Amino acid sequence: MTQSISRAVAGAISAAALAVAVTAAGSVTPALAAPPSAGPKNVIYMIGDGMGYNHVAGTNIFETGQAMYQTEEDEDGNVTELDGDPVQVYEQDDFNRVALSTYQHGNDYDGEAAWSDFGYVNEDVTDSAAAGTAMATGQKTTNGVLGQHPETGDHLTNLSEVARETGRSSGVVSSVQYNHATPASFAVSNINRNNYVEIGSDMINAEHLDVVMGAGHPEFDDNGEPQEASYDYIGADDYAAVSSGETEWDYVEDVSDFEALASGELESDKLFGLAQVATTLQQARSDSGELPGEHLNDNVPDLSTMSEGALNVLGDNDEGFHLMIEGGAIDWTGHANDTVRNIEEQQDFNAAVESVVDWVEDHSSWKDTLLIVTADHETGYLWGEDSDPDYTPLSGAAGELPEVGWHSTNHTNHLVPFYFKGAGSEQLMRLADEEDPARGAYLDNVEPARLLMETWAEGDESGHPGNPPKHAEPNGPPSHANPGVGSSANPPAHANENARR
Ligand SMILES: [Zn+2]
Numbered sequence: 001m002t003q004s005i006s007r008a009v010a011g012a013i014s015a016a017a018l019a020v021a022v023t024a025a026g027s028v029t030p031a032l033a034a035p036p037s038a039g040p041k042n043v044i045y046m047i048g049d050g051m052g053y054n055h056v057a058g059t060n061i062f063e064t065g066q067a068m069y070q071t072e073e074d075e076d077g078n079v080t081e082l083d084g085d086p087v088q089v090y091e092q093d094d095f096n097r098v099a100l101s102t103y104q105h106g107n108d109y110d111g112e113a114a115w116s117d118f119g120y121v122n123e124d125v126t127d128s129a130a131a132g133t134a135m136a137t138g139q140k141t142t143n144g145v146l147g148q149h150p151e152t153g154d155h156l157t158n159l160s161e162v163a164r165e166t167g168r169s170s171g172v173v174s175s176v177q178y179n180h181a182t183p184a185s186f187a188v189s190n191i192n193r194n195n196y197v198e199i200g201s202d203m204i205n206a207e208h209l210d211v212v213m214g215a216g217h218p219e220f221d222d223n224g225e226p227q228e229a230s231y232d233y234i235g236a237d238d239y240a241a242v243s244s245g246e247t248e249w250d251y252v253e254d255v256s257d258f259e260a261l262a263s264g265e266l267e268s269d270k271l272f273g274l275a276q277v278a279t280t281l282q283q284a285r286s287d288s289g290e291l292p293g294e295h296l297n298d299n300v301p302d303l304s305t306m307s308e309g310a311l312n313v314l315g316d317n318d319e320g321f322h323l324m325i326e327g328g329a330i331d332w333t334g335h336a337n338d339t340v341r342n343i344e345e346q347q348d349f350n351a352a353v354e355s356v357v358d359w360v361e362d363h364s365s366w367k368d369t370l371l372i373v374t375a376d377h378e379t380g381y382l383w384g385e386d387s388d389p390d391y392t393p394l395s396g397a398a399g400e401l402p403e404v405g406w407h408s409t410n411h412t413n414h415l416v417p418f419y420f421k422g423a424g425s426e427q428l429m430r431l432a433d434e435e436d437p438a439r440g441a442y443l444d445n446v447e448p449a450r451l452l453m454e455t456w457a458e459g460d461e462s463g464h465p466g467n468p469p470k471h472a473e474p475n476g477p478p479s480h481a482n483p484g485v486g487s488s489a490n491p492p493a494h495a496n497e498n499a500r501r
Contacts, residue, residue, distance in 0.1 A: 004152045031291060039455030040423035041168075041320035043159070043415055044311075045135070045448075048349045049128055049182055050331030050379030053417050053439075054404075058339065058382065058394055059346040059404040060087040062292070069417065070393035071383075071438060079115045079438040087355050090373045090419040098432035099415040099442035102377040104130035105140035105150040109413055111436040116254070118389045118407075122381070125411040128331065129193040134183030136160070136324070138449035146181065146199070147189030155189045159322050159449055164208035167319035171211025173310045175303045175348065176280045176328030177233045178214030179203055182376060186324040187212070191276050197235045204238050204272070211310045213273035215300075217253065218402060220276045222284035224297040234274070242272055242486035258301035261309030271313050275300040282348070283329035283341050290402070292344035303352040311359045320368070325352060334379030336408035342382070356465035366422040367424060372448060375416035381407035391438075415439050427451060 007222035048055070058068035068084035068091060086092050100107040104126040113120040126134075127143040137147060137156035147156050172183035179200040181193045187204040187209055196216075203212055216233035219226060231239065241247050249272035252258060258273060260266035262287050275281055276299050287295040301309075307325050314321035327349030333342035353373055360369045384392030385405040395404030415436055420428055431451060432441040 021103050038458050039452060040368070041226075042315075042360075042364055042369040042423075043163075043320075043322045043452060044325065044354060044360075044369065044371045045159070045186075045323070046327075046356065046371070046373045047132075047182055047348075048327040048330045048346070048373075048375045049136070049176075049375060050334040050411065051327065051346065051349070051375035051416065052378030052380075052381040052382060052412070054394060055330060055334070055342060055346055055375075055378075056088065056091075056417065057084075057403045058404055059343045059350065060084075061394055061396045061398075062400070063347075063398065064158055064464050065396065065398035067394070071391040072393060077116060081438060082393060086352050089357050090421075093420045095373075095421045096425055096429055097417060097419050099428070099436055099439035100374055100418040101124050101238045101415055101434075101442055101444045102131050102134075102375075103140075104134075105142050107413070109415070111415075111438070114414060115391065115437050118387070118391070121408070121413040122408055123413065125413050126377050127193075127411065128181035129185060134181040134445040135376065135449060136186040138453060140446060140456075144193055145191060146185050146193050148191060153191065157453075158186055158189075159452060160186050160324075161208050162453050162456055163320075163322035167317075169210040169314045169317040169319075169321040170208055171310050171314050171321070172209070172213075172304070172324045172326075173306050174214040174326040174328045175282075175306075175345070176214060176326070176332070177216035177468070178212050178274065179216060179233060180214070180326075180328055182326045182328060183212070183214060183324060186204075196233045197231065197238075201238050203357055204234075204242055204249070210269065210317075210321075211271050211273075211313050212249075213271070213275075213306045213310055214328075215275050215277045215280050217274050217276050217278060220278055220279070220299075222278045223286055224277045224299040227278075230278075232278075243274075247272075254300055255301050258305050258309055261312060262301075262305045264312055268313050269316070271309070273306065273309070275306075280329045280332065283332050283345055286345055288328045288340075289433040290340070292340055292347060294340045303348050304355040307352045308355050308359060311363070313354065315363050325356070327352065330375075331379045331411075334382065334406075334411075335409055337380055337409060338349065339401055339404055339406075342380075343401075360422070368423055370422045370424045370428075371420060372428075373417075373419040376415045376445075377411045378416055379411050380409065381412050381414075383407055415442055418443065424451075424455070427455075 053069040060067035070082040071079050073079045103109050107124040129146050130141050131142045133147050136158040139156045142150045163170040172186050174183040184199050192201050218229045218231050221227040250268040252273045281300045289295050330345045385403050386392045394402045394404050431447045432443040434442050436442050
């Protein structure tokens, strides 16, 4: 029944799209023939671009009047986290929380320096290309570079590619351009993150991607209004091919089709969704309000709707999937020091996490699925108004904009929060073996991908000895011996306590 509804809706898009939908549904992808693999069956890597602890805190104060993870400094100069109550789903007790270091190739993070010299974290900060590469490939690179080795320029295998090698499906979803640095680093490689048209082309031609969703539509401006075509983020030929159904992708752009994917009325095996807006779903629109969520573009989906649609497409693969979901414009509000839209973007991301949690509980389980909620770096040095040189908390009351201080218009090298739940959590927790004076246990942004690649490769190897896992090589030796992911869904209680100090 669903299938006939699916085709009816697809037919409404265009005759060409219908033909592709039928072809795609009838084809057998390499994923279906691959061997079983160890480690978490499904991995959902959610990244709030620029989302530091205080981006979450500011939104929590706006919603409830209080927040966790705020800091204060005593007279001896020791910085500690203040008590607070969880607000978001990922702050609840059934999630684990540690911290994550984000620095680029050749840089470092020194916790003692970060909490004694207010300016320390403004130096040598990572960008989203280097951080995305680290999270996607398990290898540090230089700012501006996507998925390539910092010295040799060699392609670094990413989690989407390893997902495909181990029989899984893979996809990327973003609230900014589909080929912006973070989604691109989980998809392809390029010497320069700004080569949008080339990166877009590579993503459209990538055999290992099953879902790509984001902004970057050539025929709409940032207010979602039609404009004379501007091929900044997708080449004219690529756009013509993908939107007319000449490629293997099923193509959607209407908000109603994104909603039909989320509800399950519209189905696809390989889906390219280009929201009808230029650079980002909402953040760059000109119509402003005094509080978050006023005068929204109404012709685009929210991140939650896109995420549900992507999960419905990827979740059909019995071997599992990898999905990266980015709240991409949190970063842009940080650069702009725009508190109203910062909360708005954070709320959009938070709602997407809630939808993902619901999807896992309705369609999968925490035994099969690992969910990570984190950031690639902090943006805007968002802290208390009276910070510098101290590290003071944000303040405010529910329903009102919080009192905040933006102490930079750039990224910082501060640790960011790293929340996770589900399959492989115990092994992930063991990686957080470094200790920050204020945030407690932390791991580095290359470590989750290394762990996942190693454990997925082990399963691949044992299943098919004749098919050695090439992807284990370029990422170098692991920094931690690990026992493999996926044996236990719940971390030990002491690890959880340790993480929350
Ligand atoms: Zn940025």
